[in-house]
Amino acid sequence: MRRNTLGGRIFRGVLWVAFGLFFLFPLYAMADFSTRNLIAGGRTLRAWQNLIADDALYSAIVISLLLAVFTVVAMLLILVPTMIWVRLRTPWAKGFVEFLCLLPLTIPALVIVVGLRNVYLWVTYFLGESALTLTFVYVVLVLPFAYRAIDAALASIDLKTLAEAARSLGAGWSTTILRVVVPNIWSGILSAAFISIAVVLGEFTIASLSGYQTLQVQIVQIGKTDGPTSVAASLAVLLFGFVLLLVLSLVTRGRRRATVENVVQPGAAA
Amino acid sequence: MNTGVAVELNDLTRVYGTVKALDGLTLHIEPGELVALLGPSGCGKTTALRILAGLDEATSGTVSVGGQDVSKVPANKRDMGMVFQAYSLFPHLTVLDNVAFGLKMRGKAKSERTSQAGDMLDLVGLSAHKHKYASELSGGQQQRVALARALAIQPRVLLLDEPLSALDAKVRAQLRDEIRRVQLEVGTTTLFVTHDQEEALAVADRVGVMSQGKLEQLAAPADLYANPATPFVAEFVGLNNKVPAEVSGGRAHLLGTSVPALDGSVAKGLAMVRPESVTITADPAGTATISSVAFLGPISRVYAALADGSVISAQMASAQAKAFSPGDPVTVGVEPIGVLVVNAA
Amino acid sequence: MKKLRDGLPLLPFLAVVVIFLIIPTVTVIGSAFFDDGQFSLARIQALFSSTALAALWKSVLLSGSTALIGAVLGAVLAWLIVSSPPTSMVRRAVISLCSVLAQFGGVALAFAFLATVGLNGVLTLWVQQVFGWNLAGSGWLYSLTGLILVYTYFQIPLMVIVFVPALEGLRDQWREAAVSLGASTWSYWREVAVPLLTPAFLGSALLLFANAFAAYATAAALVSQGSPIVPLLIRSALTSEVVLGQSGFAYALALEMIVVVAAVMVAYNALVRRTARWLR
Numbered sequence: 001m002r003r004n005t006l007g008g009r010i011f012r013g014v015l016w017v018a019f020g021l022f023f024l025f026p027l028y029a030m031a032d033f034s035t036r037n038l039i040a041g042g043r044t045l046r047a048w049q050n051l052i053a054d055d056a057l058y059s060a061i062v063i064s065l066l067l068a069v070f071t072v073v074a075m076l077l078i079l080v081p082t083m084i085w086v087r088l089r090t091p092w093a094k095g096f097v098e099f100l101c102l103l104p105l106t107i108p109a110l111v112i113v114v115g116l117r118n119v120y121l122w123v124t125y126f127l128g129e130s131a132l133t134l135t136f137v138y139v140v141l142v143l144p145f146a147y148r149a150i151d152a153a154l155a156s157i158d159l160k161t162l163a164e165a166a167r168s169l170g171a172g173w174s175t176t177i178l179r180v181v182v183p184n185i186w187s188g189i190l191s192a193a194f195i196s197i198a199v200v201l202g203e204f205t206i207a208s209l210s211g212y213q214t215l216q217v218q219i220v221q222i223g224k225t226d227g228p229t230s231v232a233a234s235l236a237v238l239l240f241g242f243v244l245l246l247v248l249s250l251v252t253r254g255r256r257r258a259t260v261e262n263v264v265q266p267g268a269a270a
Numbered sequence: 271m272n273t274g275v276a277v278e279l280n281d282l283t284r285v286y287g288t289v290k291a292l293d294g295l296t297l298h299i300e301p302g303e304l305v306a307l308l309g310p311s312g313c314g315k316t317t318a319l320r321i322l323a324g325l326d327e328a329t330s331g332t333v334s335v336g337g338q339d340v341s342k343v344p345a346n347k348r349d350m351g352m353v354f355q356a357y358s359l360f361p362h363l364t365v366l367d368n369v370a371f372g373l374k375m376r377g378k379a380k381s382e383r384t385s386q387a388g389d390m391l392d393l394v395g396l397s398a399h400k401h402k403y404a405s406e407l408s409g410g411q412q413q414r415v416a417l418a419r420a421l422a423i424q425p426r427v428l429l430l431d432e433p434l435s436a437l438d439a440k441v442r443a444q445l446r447d448e449i450r451r452v453q454l455e456v457g458t459t460t461l462f463v464t465h466d467q468e469e470a471l472a473v474a475d476r477v478g479v480m481s482q483g484k485l486e487q488l489a490a491p492a493d494l495y496a497n498p499a500t501p502f503v504a505e506f507v508g509l510n511n512k513v514p515a516e517v518s519g520g521r522a523h524l525l526g527t528s529v530p531a532l533d534g535s536v537a538k539g540l541a542m543v544r545p546e547s548v549t550i551t552a553d554p555a556g557t558a559t560i561s562s563v564a565f566l567g568p569i570s571r572v573y574a575a576l577a578d579g580s581v582i583s584a585q586m587a588s589a590q591a592k593a594f595s596p597g598d599p600v601t602v603g604v605e606p607i608g609v610l611v612v613n614a615a
Numbered sequence: 616m617k618k619l620r621d622g623l624p625l626l627p628f629l630a631v632v633v634i635f636l637i638i639p640t641v642t643v644i645g646s647a648f649f650d651d652g653q654f655s656l657a658r659i660q661a662l663f664s665s666t667a668l669a670a671l672w673k674s675v676l677l678s679g680s681t682a683l684i685g686a687v688l689g690a691v692l693a694w695l696i697v698s699s700p701p702t703s704m705v706r707r708a709v710i711s712l713c714s715v716l717a718q719f720g721g722v723a724l725a726f727a728f729l730a731t732v733g734l735n736g737v738l739t740l741w742v743q744q745v746f747g748w749n750l751a752g753s754g755w756l757y758s759l760t761g762l763i764l765v766y767t768y769f770q771i772p773l774m775v776i777v778f779v780p781a782l783e784g785l786r787d788q789w790r791e792a793a794v795s796l797g798a799s800t801w802s803y804w805r806e807v808a809v810p811l812l813t814p815a816f817l818g819s820a821l822l823l824f825a826n827a828f829a830a831y832a833t834a835a836a837l838v839s840q841g842s843p844i845v846p847l848l849i850r851s852a853l854t855s856e857v858v859l860g861q862s863g864f865a866y867a868l869a870l871e872m873i874v875v876v877a878a879v880m881v882a883y884n885a886l887v888r889r890t891a892r893w894l895r
Contacts, residue, residue, distance in 0.1 A: 360789060
């Protein structure tokens with residue numbers, strides 16, 4: 001497939017330019033639009049300053065970041081021990097756990113939110129009205145990505161031997177998990193964490209239809225009256241996500257070869 | 271079937287950036303001959319094969335097949351059959367369709383393809399698996415199919431790129447003999463690349479030992495084994511003891527005797543002596559002592575510590591080795607064969 | 616018994632999944648068949664009303680067209696990416712960008728296009744200045760046509776993410792073996808590469824379809840009035856202040872959505888499993 005003829009190179013070059021224009025132009029347009037001074041002409045950073053200056057937007061940013069952190073922590077606390085336990089003690093459950101983790105790929109977030117209303121009556125009763133209660137739903141949303149990342153990392157180490165060695169030396173389960181296994185699956189954990197952050201920051205469907213003011217919901221709301229600010233916020237999220245994933249790809253250098261089944265949740269944040 | 275053609279690689283050089291994968295390689299293969307290119311990874315043997323196949327281009331030098339310069343001929347027109355190390359069977363085609371693939375590329379009719387491919391599968395003994403897919407076959411079977419596929423087009427040259435390296439030891443030995451049998455029957459000129467010296471010595475008419483892009487020696491297997499031309503060849507092929515020796519008048523003096531010194535020996539250094547050429551005799555007055563005996567089945571290796579503390583290994587029939595026990599005093603000698611004396615590293 | 620005891624530590628995980636995934640799904644499926652506590656097909660019947668059918672048709676049209684465009688263009692871009700050196704920075708950057716756009720950019724994409732071809736969009740203004748045309752005039756961005764354009768913006772990257780592994784699974788040995796057996800580039804593609812890639816391509820196209828069908832955020836951000844497609848119909852059913860019983864309609868629509876997406880994903884899995892065997 002590598003054709004190094006001049007004609008081949010020109011052809012590929014033209015294609016790159018065409019795709020580049022299609023994908024990068026709207027991003028440039030966002031940068032332009034969000035820095036435009038609609039009244040006096042010229043450039044202004046007012047829209048970008050609103051990310052901090054506008055109270056509603058700022059608190060939405062904080063809430064979303066907190067949600068991301070909570071989701072990552074909850075996901076790791078729930079998923080990592082579970083997956084380790086399954087591999088070591090209950091291998092018969094592996095297929096079942098995997099099925100459950102990949103199920104969110106088939107159930108659209110929109111459907112989840114429609115069916116979530118009854119459940120949420122109980123949740124708000126016990127845990128209050130804050131948007132942070134979205135944590136558990138978000139854990140479910142990120143399961144497919146996190147499961148794949150951690151599973152690949154677990155598969156690449158000899159978990160059984162490591163755990164047995166640790167236990168035979170007197171370590172309890174929490175020590176074994178925290179100080180023996182986790183350091184060895186670090187790239188999988190990072191992968192799961194970063195992707196989860198990106199999912200949470202971009203999630204709109206469930207938050208908006210449940211009535212919570214997360215970042216994306218706020219962006220859409222502001223968009224009705226203040227175009228530049230919402231465009232600025234959107235661009236900021238895109239750039240942040242891009243940097244996150246770029247750093248991730250540099251850190252987990254080619255460790256795991258992607259397979260055709262590494263897919264995404266239909267309608268995750270789109 | 272095919273009486274094969276002569277192959278000439280002339281002064282091939284291949285440079286990648288600052289790395290010289292091939293450095294002026296010249297190799298002539300006679301019609302119907304099987305030449306093995308032997309060497310460690312990175313020595314350039316696979317590069318040479320790929321240039322011959324047309325999958326890679328030499329920086330300088332020419333390639334001739336049957337007297338014609340094919341340096342500029344694209345790979346798909348060179349009429350060569352190639353067997354890769356692994357994973358080269360098309361997974362979406364049956365065994366029969368795989369073997370018939372080259373015939374299909376040449377526009378043969380379906381009935382002709384089926385019968386010719388069937389004949390090839392008979393040749394490698396896999397007719398029963400005609401309608402299976404690659405994933406249903408073992409590694410050894412897959413390579414036999416690959417061989418059948420390469421030969422089905424009746425190529426002028428057969429190229430084998432480490433075809434046995436990915437297989438289990440036992441399968442490797444069986445398949446090695448099979449490949450040689452088929453090659454002799456069909457008579458195609460063949461280039462066989464490997465890093466396993468036992469393989470090379472077993473199948474080839476001549477073996478070319480390569481190191482760092484250069485051909486160190488090209489000779490028949492027995493010749494290569496008995497008369498290594500360079501220290502690298504002596505080291506790479508077969509096992510060696512290194513015994514201090516001095517050379518004068520064309521003879522190497524070591525272990526109290528003298529034997530012929532091979533061309534290229536230095537005046538003073540280490541003689542490379544094969545274990546099977548070392549003699550051990552029980553001798554109460556001997557200066558050497560047995561340190562251990564390793565039983566290897568039909569043969570055994572007897573290790574003796576010399577007066578200067580170094581250990582020499584001798585290979586002999588196990589019946590003979592039974593006579594020795596650790597601690598026995600012995601005299602160590604060497605049979606009157608030629609040795610190469612190299613510089614002490 | 617031991618199995619049950621061993622399975623206890625799995626409870627927290629199971630609890631989260633059951634409460635926040637299984638129960639909502641079962642609620643949706645069940646509620647579609649119950650009206651006011653009694654088994655009834657009334658809600659299902661509502662799916663055949665002209666509004667619902669029109670929305671379904673538009674959703675299918677949107678998903679199908681963007682799946683097709685995304686699959687073809689995405690395959691081309693995937694090929695471009697695979698043709699460049701594996702560890703180059705450009706390649707990493709492009710794949711990271713594709714990940715972001717495909718999976719996490721829903722709302723942002725709506726605003727990206729507003730900023731480009733919206734009423735005050737950069738491209739709109741520029742075109743107006745230079746050619747005098749009004750690019751955004753008819754408000755097409757907020758209709759099905761606009762949605763098709765914006766959806767393509769995340770469908771192509773999604774195709775890239777899913778199809779690049781398949782392209783990378785095409786071993787060099789196959790091409791070299793084909794070439795040594797006399798195949799021209801064209802024959803290689805026709806006899807080897809295309810047959811091997813077709814299941815992956817079709818499977819990926821199906822995934823794109825399911826992705827577009829289930830997508831909500833972009834449409835919700837772009838279209839504030841009217842509900843041309845199923846997800847937006849669900850939105851108006853849920854947020855309707857007019858008729859109180861509309862949430863029942865939402866359940867039926869959600870059921871419809873599960874059925875369509877699940878059917879497509881089952882087909883996708885079947886195709887992908889076959890490919891995974893070949894292209895590993």
